[in-house]
Amino acid sequence: MLELNESAPSRGSGGVIELVVQGRPCLYDGDPDLGSLLEYRGENSLYVNVRINDEVLDQRDFENVPVREGDRIDFLYFMGGGLFVQPDRRRN
Template sequence: MTIKVNGKDVTLEKEVTVKELLEIQKVEMPDYVTVQINDEILDRKDFETLTVKEGDVVEFLYFMGGGAI
């Protein structure tokens, strides 16, 4: 199964949950990442049950705060 993660093709042996994908991709600070699949932002409570499917486009997003200089 092939999906796209942050613009790169990733091949997986089987469908995995979003939580498993975060582990497979070794995402840093998984508690702070927002996950978007096919342009839809996911609710964190769905990470353990929602599976990634063939052809899905996944983005791991980090929102950073900033300040003025």
């Protein structure tokens, strides 16, 4: 994603739109759907949840969700917890 003061290369058919992604304003000139935005940013759609304008979306709908001028988009990754135990490196 590009900061607002940078020029955006032409990538899609929808023209340049201004978004707020992860709290930062940026320009996007790709295809105006969430699936294309995820691909452009290198986000893994299998592991990410997306919130647009405070609505958490179903992963099955990513390809069909339009992104529009002024949308606030957050990528949410949920991490599991646990205890990491370093393997014993001593040889018997």
